[in-house]
């Protein structure tokens with residue numbers, strides 16, 4: 001019997017990144033190493049369907065993500081959602097990545113456990129798994145209480161084995177614990193709007209741009 005040898009999975013981490021911070025980067029690095037991924041693509045959304053429009057324009061959020069991952073092996077910025085008009089539906093993003101990667105390459109979509117609990121409200125959510133595995137990032141393994149519809153859907157798709165992400169291009173759900181740093185973009189926007197520093201909460205290259213260009217209301221020098 002021939003066993004197909006697949007290449008290491010590519011993962012996608014979506015978000016508004018308004019702005020990017022270590023709370024985004026640390027989980028991305030833990031996924032990369034913990035799951036033996038080829039790369040994690042950080043995908044800034046243009047118009048997220050499930051939340052308020054980001055406070056800053058796509059080009060700026062993208063540029064800050066690019067500065068954050070510059071020189072970090074395995075992390076890249078992917079701006080396909082910024083190229084598309086209309087709401088940034090994850091299904092469209094995964095389809096377009098699938099097209100780019102071909103039918104065999106394992107692809108993972110990483111999302112927080114809070115987002116996963118609301119998955120049944122997403123645009124054509126049942127189809128997501130046709131294009132990618134789902135990796136649910138938990139805090140210390142806590143998956144919370146899942147709605148019944150999601151629990152039933154999960155029952156024959158969940159795996160506890162990260163190796164399962166390599167043996168098929170898509171179709172499995174893995175819960176994976178990652179660090180949750182006490183940092184949020186909301187907290188950072190608030191600090192900056194009050195003229196306070198966000199140094200240490202984000203890579204120094206991002207902070208330098210924020211400070212030098214007076215972004216997010218931070219007083220310009």
Ligand code: ATP
Nearest residue numbers: 014015016017023027111112180181183184185186
């Ligand atoms: P905001 O405060 O504006 O709501 P945010 O800081 O939560 O933003 P997002 O861009 O919405 O950032 O998050 C993108 C992804 O990163 C989501 O999957 C989210 O669960 C995850 N994430 C954000 N902050 C953290 C954190 N501190 N620790 C772990 N994961 C995080």
